[in-house]
Amino acid sequence: MKTVLLGAPGSGKGTIAGDLAVQEGFEHISTGELLRDAMAQKTELGIQITDTMNSGSLVDDDIVLKLVLQKVEAVNKDKGLILDGYPRTAKQAVDLNKAFAEKKIFIDKAVYLDIDNNVVVKRLTGRRTCSKCNSIFHIDYMPPKTEGICDSCGSELYTRSDDKEETILNRIDVYEKEIASLLDYYKQEGILVTVDASGSKAETYEKIKKILI
Ligand code: AMP
Numbered sequence: 001m002k003t004v005l006l007g008a009p010g011s012g013k014g015t016i017a018g019d020l021a022v023q024e025g026f027e028h029i030s031t032g033e034l035l036r037d038a039m040a041q042k043t044e045l046g047i048q049i050t051d052t053m054n055s056g057s058l059v060d061d062d063i064v065l066k067l068v069l070q071k072v073e074a075v076n077k078d079k080g081l082i083l084d085g086y087p088r089t090a091k092q093a094v095d096l097n098k099a100f101a102e103k104k105i106f107i108d109k110a111v112y113l114d115i116d117n118n119v120v121v122k123r124l125t126g127r128r129t130c131s132k133c134n135s136i137f138h139i140d141y142m143p144p145k146t147e148g149i150c151d152s153c154g155s156e157l158y159t160r161s162d163d164k165e166e167t168i169l170n171r172i173d174v175y176e177k178e179i180a181s182l183l184d185y186y187k188q189e190g191i192l193v194t195v196d197a198s199g200s201k202a203e204t205y206e207k208i209k210k211i212l213i
Pocket residue numbers: 009031032033035052053056057058059060061064084085086087088092162171
C-alpha cells in the first residue's frame with residue numbers, strides 16, 4: 001500500500017504516520033523531517049533552505065522531489081509507504097505521479113486529515129518534537145511522562161523553529177492556498193479518502209488503519 005497523507009500543519013500527519021511505521025511496519029517518509037535534518041546537519045542544502053523553513057513557506061519543488069525520490073530508493077517499499085507532507089500542491093502531485101510512474105510505483109490512497117484551523121493552532125503551539133527520533137508530543141494533549149524528555153528514546157524534546165504563532169499563521173495560509181486543488185487532483189484520480197482528524201490520536205489512528213490495512 002502506497003499512501004500520501006494530506007492535511008493542514010498540525011492535523012496529525014506526522015504522528016499518525018510515525019505510529020503506522022512503528023506498529024504496522026510502513027516506511028514513513030516525511031519531507032519536513034528530511035529538510036530539518038539537512039538544516040540540523042548544516043549541509044549546503046540545509047543552509048540554503050533555512051530562511052524558507054523558518055518563515056513557513058514552501059521549499060523549492062525540485063529540491064523536495066529529489067529528496068523524496070532519494071529516500072524512496074533507499075527504503076523497502078514492499079512493507080508499504082507513507083508520504084507525510086508531500087505532495088503539498090497539485091503541481092507536486094503531478095510531478096510525483098510522473099516520477100513514480102517511471103519507477104513503476106503507484107499511489108493507492110490519498111488520505112486527507114480534515115481538521116478545523118483553530119484546533120490546528122492550539123496543537124502546533126504546544127507541540128514538542130524529539131530531537132533524536134522525531135516522536136511528537138503535546139504539552140497538554142499528549143504530554144511526555146517526564147517533562148521535556150522523549151518517552152520513546154529518552155532524548156530531549158524541542159519546539160520546532162516554525163512552531164511559533166507568526167510562522168504557524170503563514171503555514172496555514174500557504175496550506176489554504178493549495179489544498180483545494182491538491183484534493184481535486186486526487187479526487188479525479190479516484191483515490192481520495194477524507195478522515196475527520198479532530199478527535200484523539202487513537203481515534204484518528206484507528207480510522208486510518210481501517211482504510212490502509
Ligand atoms: P512539516 O514538517 O511537514 O510541517 O514541514 C515543515 C516545513 O518544511 C514546511 O513549512 C516547508 O517549509 C517545508 N516542506 C515540507 N514539505 C514540503 C513540501 N512538500 N514542499 C515544500 N516545502 C516543504
